[in-house]
Amino acid sequence: MTDDLTRLTVKEAHRLLRLGSVSAADMVTAHVERIERLDPHVKAYLRFTPELWEKQAAEADRLIHEGESRPLLGIPIAIKDVLCVRGVETTAGSQILKGFRPPYTATAVQRLFDAGALMLGVTNCDEFAMGSSTENSSYFPTRNPWDLERVPGGSSGGSAAAVAAGEAMIALGTDTGGSIRQPAALCGVVGMKPTYGRVSRYGLIAFASSLDQVGPFARSVDDAAVVLSLMSGFDPLDATSSERPGMEVLNNYGAGVKGMRLGVPREYYDVKGIEPGVKAAIDAALAVLRMQGAETVDVSLPHTDYGLAAYYIIAPAECSSNLARFDGVRYGLSEVDAPNITEQYLETRRKGFGGEVLRRVMLGTYALSSGYYDAYYLKAQKVRTLIKRDFDEAFKKCDAIVSATSPTVAFPLGAKTQDPLSMYLCDVLTLGGNLAGLPGISVPCGTSDGLPVGLQVLAPQWGENVALRVARAYEEASQVTAQVADVV
Amino acid sequence: MSSTWEIVIGMEVHVQPRTRSKMFCGCAIGELGDPPNTHVCEVCLGLPGVLPVPNKAAVEACLKTALALGCEIPRHTKFDRKNYMYPDLPKGYQISQYDLPMSVNGHLEVGGHKVRIRRVHLEEDTGKLVHAGDKLHKAWESYVDLNRAGVPLMEIVTEPDIRSADQARDYAMELRTLLRTIGASEADMEKGQLRAEPNVSIRRQGSEELGVKTELKNINSFRALHRAILFEVDRHRQVLESGGTVVQETRGWSEAEQRTFSQRSKELAEDYRYFPEPDIPPLELDPPWIERLREALPEMPAPRRERLVRAHGLPASDVAVIGADRELADLFEGAVATGAAAKQVANWIVGEVAPTGKLPSAANLGELVKLVTDGSITRDQGREVLAESVETGRTPAEIVAEHGFQQVSDESELRVLAQAVIDANPKAAADFRGGKKQAMQALMAELRKRAPQANPRAANEVLIRLLS
Numbered sequence: 001m002t003d004d005l006t007r008l009t010v011k012e013a014h015r016l017l018r019l020g021s022v023s024a025a026d027m028v029t030a031h032v033e034r035i036e037r038l039d040p041h042v043k044a045y046l047r048f049t050p051e052l053w054e055k056q057a058a059e060a061d062r063l064i065h066e067g068e069s070r071p072l073l074g075i076p077i078a079i080k081d082v083l084c085v086r087g088v089e090t091t092a093g094s095q096i097l098k099g100f101r102p103p104y105t106a107t108a109v110q111r112l113f114d115a116g117a118l119m120l121g122v123t124n125c126d127e128f129a130m131g132s133s134t135e136n137s138s139y140f141p142t143r144n145p146w147d148l149e150r151v152p153g154g155s156s157g158g159s160a161a162a163v164a165a166g167e168a169m170i171a172l173g174t175d176t177g178g179s180i181r182q183p184a185a186l187c188g189v190v191g192m193k194p195t196y197g198r199v200s201r202y203g204l205i206a207f208a209s210s211l212d213q214v215g216p217f218a219r220s221v222d223d224a225a226v227v228l229s230l231m232s233g234f235d236p237l238d239a240t241s242s243e244r245p246g247m248e249v250l251n252n253y254g255a256g257v258k259g260m261r262l263g264v265p266r267e268y269y270d271v272k273g274i275e276p277g278v279k280a281a282i283d284a285a286l287a288v289l290r291m292q293g294a295e296t297v298d299v300s301l302p303h304t305d306y307g308l309a310a311y312y313i314i315a316p317a318e319c320s321s322n323l324a325r326f327d328g329v330r331y332g333l334s335e336v337d338a339p340n341i342t343e344q345y346l347e348t349r350r351k352g353f354g355g356e357v358l359r360r361v362m363l364g365t366y367a368l369s370s371g372y373y374d375a376y377y378l379k380a381q382k383v384r385t386l387i388k389r390d391f392d393e394a395f396k397k398c399d400a401i402v403s404a405t406s407p408t409v410a411f412p413l414g415a416k417t418q419d420p421l422s423m424y425l426c427d428v429l430t431l432g433g434n435l436a437g438l439p440g441i442s443v444p445c446g447t448s449d450g451l452p453v454g455l456q457v458l459a460p461q462w463g464e465n466v467a468l469r470v471a472r473a474y475e476e477a478s479q480v481t482a483q484v485a486d487v488v
Numbered sequence: 489m490s491s492t493w494e495i496v497i498g499m500e501v502h503v504q505p506r507t508r509s510k511m512f513c514g515c516a517i518g519e520l521g522d523p524p525n526t527h528v529c530e531v532c533l534g535l536p537g538v539l540p541v542p543n544k545a546a547v548e549a550c551l552k553t554a555l556a557l558g559c560e561i562p563r564h565t566k567f568d569r570k571n572y573m574y575p576d577l578p579k580g581y582q583i584s585q586y587d588l589p590m591s592v593n594g595h596l597e598v599g600g601h602k603v604r605i606r607r608v609h610l611e612e613d614t615g616k617l618v619h620a621g622d623k624l625h626k627a628w629e630s631y632v633d634l635n636r637a638g639v640p641l642m643e644i645v646t647e648p649d650i651r652s653a654d655q656a657r658d659y660a661m662e663l664r665t666l667l668r669t670i671g672a673s674e675a676d677m678e679k680g681q682l683r684a685e686p687n688v689s690i691r692r693q694g695s696e697e698l699g700v701k702t703e704l705k706n707i708n709s710f711r712a713l714h715r716a717i718l719f720e721v722d723r724h725r726q727v728l729e730s731g732g733t734v735v736q737e738t739r740g741w742s743e744a745e746q747r748t749f750s751q752r753s754k755e756l757a758e759d760y761r762y763f764p765e766p767d768i769p770p771l772e773l774d775p776p777w778i779e780r781l782r783e784a785l786p787e788m789p790a791p792r793r794e795r796l797v798r799a800h801g802l803p804a805s806d807v808a809v810i811g812a813d814r815e816l817a818d819l820f821e822g823a824v825a826t827g828a829a830a831k832q833v834a835n836w837i838v839g840e841v842a843p844t845g846k847l848p849s850a851a852n853l854g855e856l857v858k859l860v861t862d863g864s865i866t867r868d869q870g871r872e873v874l875a876e877s878v879e880t881g882r883t884p885a886e887i888v889a890e891h892g893f894q895q896v897s898d899e900s901e902l903r904v905l906a907q908a909v910i911d912a913n914p915k916a917a918a919d920f921r922g923g924k925k926q927a928m929q930a931l932m933a934e935l936r937k938r939a940p941q942a943n944p945r946a947a948n949e950v951l952i953r954l955l956s
Contacts, residue, residue, distance in 0.1 A: 238539050321580070324579065325578060326536075369761060
């Protein structure tokens with residue numbers, strides 16, 4: 001019985017809690033037991049937060065007893081290691097922040113706490129969210145719950161794996177080039193990246209500020225929608241957050257796809273390296289959507305080939321500046337025995353940062369350097385404008401764009417760690433949405449060789465409700481829903 | 489200075505706008521001497537995950553300054569990151585403005601000479617390092633105080649239009665007056681609210697090419713600005729006349745040694761890798777907003793000074809004091825409007841009000857000046873009345889009545905008083921009668937001690953009459 005509680009969606013759990021069939025404390029117990037049994041294999045979590053869940057569960061039970069209703073009251077969640085939680089060690093998967101306990105909580109997390117959620121722990125991720133397999137974590141790699149020899153995707157691999165393994169009902173991730181959608185696809189769960197500016201970035205340890213967004217992992221589109229709506233909306237602490245009402249993400253999202261035009265970009269459909277099994281799953285999904293009354297139309301995103309190159313200039317450029325603050329002077333790792341300040345910087349950063357972070361900091365520093373700025377950073381920004389224009393043109397012909405989320409299913413651990421370029425290609429179908437600032441969702445759409453495949457839906461700016469609408473209609477019609485992996 | 493050389497100076501001035509909080513967070517602006525790291529938060533400490541939110545008051549102060557300097561305000565402006573690592577810079581970058589500053593192309597008239605303003609932009613200050621040990625490279629420990637980190641700064645940059653140390657000092661003083669007039673900054677140099685950094689070079693008279701410049705820092709007063717430039721110009725001249733070349737570098741002014749010294753060479757200039765600040769969307773400078781700010785600007789100092797001369801006939805020495813401070817000028821014109829004589833009001837302001845810095849209301853000053861001018865009270869009494877009026881806000885007439893300060897000019901009363909003085913000072917009286925005219929001074933002093941309200945001229949006449 002208790003194990004069953006770990007297979008529920010938020011909607012189902014909410015009903016049981018409200019009826020008093022189970023308590024928030026029961027919810028925690030069920031999840032902690034499952035974590036104790038499975039996480040030594042999956043390794044989704046970096047740390048646990050009993051000091052939080054005990055207090056939050058007691059408070060939730062008290063409120064339920066008093067008859068108060070909050071959308072996430074008693075719902076156990078997990079938080080990616082890049083989102084600051086007051087008093088909880090937050091390290092961005094890096095040694096350089098080891099021991100850092102922020103004195104503030106990220107706005108997105110605080111809003112879920114305010115809605116009644118219980119925090120179970122901090123999930124693993126690639127260091128500073130740089131990676132597509134969670135193998136760049138400075139602690140340990142996380143395993144895919146569907147096949148422990150394979151990666152869960154990344155960078156939010158711990159969050160995706162936790163939700164897929166029934167170790168959390170909801171998890172938060174961040175998406176800079178696909179870091180929510182790609183691991184969601186590889187782990188067979190729902191993952192959504194909102195429009196840039198929809199969710200506050202306050203308290204999110206920045207990787208690339210103009211691309212980062214916080215979003216949810218869930219086991220149903222409804223759950224993702226409700227969590228997103230709770231996190232959305234203006235935050236005075238983030239100048240890039242939109243004043244649009246957060247609840248608009250739910251507008252009409254249950255209306256079905258009848259009469260909708262869904263664009264299939266040929267550059268995405270036939271992307272280099274796409275696996276036949278993935279393509280077959282996408283074809284089947286498109287057929288389901290057509291049967292529901294949607295029309296699929298050919299569209300083109302002609303600058304797709306340049307997107308990856310532009311992304312790997314812009315994101316490293318921003319990260320080279322964002323990561324400059326990790327200098328060992330005020331917090332985190334500090335090599336104070338160095339003979340002078342320059343050596344202190346170099347030693348701290350050499351020891352504190354992993355290989356991929358150093359690579360991107362160097363790439364970005366180079367791209368911004370005098371004499372190279374025009375050829376790299378400025379040109380990449382021009383490409384970014386062209387990519388936005390591609391989407392604008394495509395959305396004149398369709399309401400939403402559908403494609404695979406990842407060209408491949410989960411790959412074996414170590415398969416791409418020696419070849420950064422092949423790892424970068426994991427994001428080829430997702431990073432366009434970040435460059436253009438668009439909302440995108442990945443929903444499970446069957447399997448290939450027994451491993452999950454994800455269907456990506458991209459919508460125009462501020463069109464989260466459109467993406468959710470397509471995803472939900474697909475989920476409903478296909479009866480393909482996120483499953484909890486049995487792992488062992 | 490050899491007449492064959494021409495001095496060329498451009499000025500970079502950093503001004504702290506008058507705001508309650510820092511540039512990108514809610515921290516209060518501390519005072520000099522506050523305990524270290526007491527005005528800090530997660531944002532100005534540069535902790536991970538936090539974001540800057542621009543301070544609207546700082547933006548408005550910068551725009552007002554730009555408008556007062558006649559600058560063009562573009563429709564869009566943005567912040568950029570200036571990247572370099574130093575322990576007083578918590579984020580590893582300074583948020584500044586690079587290629588789209590808040591304003592460009594203004595000017596400031598300085599003594600009839602037009603100094604072009606290249607740009608006025610907004611940025612944040614850094615923290616402060618305190619070294620245990622005499623020199624940084626010898627320090628065994630260094631401490632970081634981030635109270636200043638994130639304090640807003642306006643950077644006002646001129647074209648190289650300044651031609652002498654005098655002009656450079658006058659430019660800085662005129663800028664201070666302007667900033668105070670429009671309320672954009674208190675611009676107190678000693679508090680570091682106005683920091684002038686001249687770029688100095690010299691060239692052969694008649695040459696169109698600019699010489700190699702040096703940038704001077706650590707200047708804490710107008711006098712230091714003047715002296716540092718004179719020193720530096722002389723140094724350039726000596727280097728060039730002895731066949732050497734000036735090295736482009738930043739030099740610090742040593743107040744103790746009264747000379748400049750090399751700080752860092754521009755040949756090793758850092759590459760700041762400027763790029764647009766992604767955490768702050770570009771600002772749209774809405775033209776109606778700009779127009780409202782422009783319309784709300786008070787009269788500028790230069791036209792006002794002209795009016796002080798033209799309408800009130802004040803001499804240059806009075807204008808230099810009264811025209812340099814908007815509040816003094818307002819006080820002057822307000823007091824004159826009550827009917828007090830302009831030159832007398834000016835004398836009182838220059839002599840009595842400006843040195844104390846405590847201002848009476850214009851009505852009270854006008855009333856006081858009239859009381860003194862028509863002989864109702866003495867000048868000494870007037871000083872007392874002024875001090876009390878500033879203190880309590882009461883009118884001079886009330887104070888005079890309460891203290892019985894009304895001057896006594898009544899002949900019969902003065903005669904009784906004078907006779908008493910003569911009786912008490914037989915020697916001085918005898919001396920006067922014997923032809924020692926100076927003896928009158930002692931008698932008058934005695935009389936005024938006994939009766940401060942006595943009209944001195946009338947009393948003097950009565951004494952002379954009684955003694956002759």
